[in-house]
Amino acid sequence: MLRLVGIGLGTPDYLTLKALRALEESDIVYLDCYTSIISSELIEFLRLRLGGRLVLAERSDLEEGVAEIVKRAKSMSVTVAVPGDPLMATTHVVFLEEAVKEGVTFEVIHGASSITAAIGASGLSSYKFGRIVTVPKNAGEESLKTICRCVEENMESGLHTLVLLDVADGGLRAAEALGSLLMVAAEMGGSFGPQTPVIILARLGYGDEFRVVCRASEAGGLSLPPPPHVVIVPAETRSYEREAVKALTVRGGELLDTYRPTSRRRARAERYIAKTSGVLSKLAAARNDAETSKILELVNSYVEDARHFLDSGMLDDSLIAISYAEGLLDCLRIIGRVEFTW
Template sequence: MLTFVGLGLYDLDDVSLKGMHAIEEADHVYLESYTSRLMGTDLAAMEKRYGKPVHILKREDVEQHPESVLAAAKTGNVVFLTGGDPMVSTTHSDIRIRAAEQGISTRIVHGASIASAVCGLCGLQNYRFGKSCSVPYPAKNWFPKTPFETIKANQKADLHTIVFLDIQENRYMSISEAVEILEKLSAEDGTRIHLYVGIARAGSPEPVVIAGSAEKMVKADFGSPLHILVIPAQLHPVEEEYLRTFADL
């Protein structure tokens, strides 16, 4: 059995009771560490809470070499942990398909996802979101342009955009870094992003939500990671009022 368990947004207390029961019953516990991370805890705290080792999986372990996970699931109960929800912002459809092809039973224990949390934190209506995108760190001789094209398409359709920010081994993209990248792309395109919404540490006791111009976002103190951006479309009056009340618009 291979069980995908979403850990939620921020710390050890975010996992559901159903998810915790699955962890307690597991013979092997794996943690996918590259798409999202719980910033309110660490590996040692997880192992103490769960009472068993937690094996860290990198991207290549999941996408290219999942054999050890699948082999363990053929003979025992394996739990595959992810931040958020396993099949939303941290999608792992491929490994579930591979398991099914090998006759391995699977199930999903869902967790709170940033995809829905942003709606509650910034008040933008969930049915008005279009395709999401990610902003990676630029590399030598490469500057990412795809996310801006997604934002433009959503804006044309009057849809909001969730913009996921790059997570690397030892650094996390900040809202100010992402805004600077998007502002460079918008200047090259001859267009303008009029409004940003920045969210930091969703799911924590004190998340930060600030809405405003690029200049305001770059100067704002969002604090420690994880950060995420939303590019709103034309605001509904209720959305605008919510942002003024809870996001300093």
């Protein structure tokens, strides 16, 4: 039997009862010590529970030893214990593929992941996150450019970016990662820059976890606990997100109140609203029959809705509302009730 067991956010408190039971029932447990930072407290806890059955596994043990570990699972109960959730990294999916190939039965026990924990702890809507990126230690210029492009693409789509930081050799600090990204972003241009608000989450799940909002250029001045760190680059936020961020972070949430990253969608909505409002004001001043006036009132309601959605950061809803307004005006023109040009 092969088990992949998620052990949570790196401390004993996040071990589920099912995970602990599976570990204790195993003949051997390989503890993944390279895909995330694990507290010495958790390692000591597992040593006391498992004794000599616990193997501290490094990258080579897991990536090069898949076949051997699965082979052992044919005759004994073997567990690979993984920080977070065991299927969030392709490293561990390979174990299941090998088990299927070798006819070995397997079980997956899920755990709390730093990815879902970070999204939840930020206060931002989980439905508004785009592609996730990772900043490696000693990342090259091309790698950093790729990350910056992803951040820009997410922003343009109104999506927040979860930026994971390398955990190798003690972990990458938020200030280091942001400093590297800002240097590249300055050359590339775009919305992401020194004044961009970022949410920094340090040591989620630990007793000294820390959550703060600051400008990207100010991260170096913060006194943060050691890694693991996670950074979130928000897109335009909605009012309920801003209130949640303020409630869940120690300070800086007010930076999001006036934050409006450059966006072609926002510019398009503003342009459409201005154009439709101009046409509507001219038509409303003309003499219209009762039915036409009623429809123009409906058009005005859609324009006001579009403005409200725009102010609330709901860009898609703003564009939808203004398109309804434009459609009604076009219909009135087609049937000869009004005359205007866009």
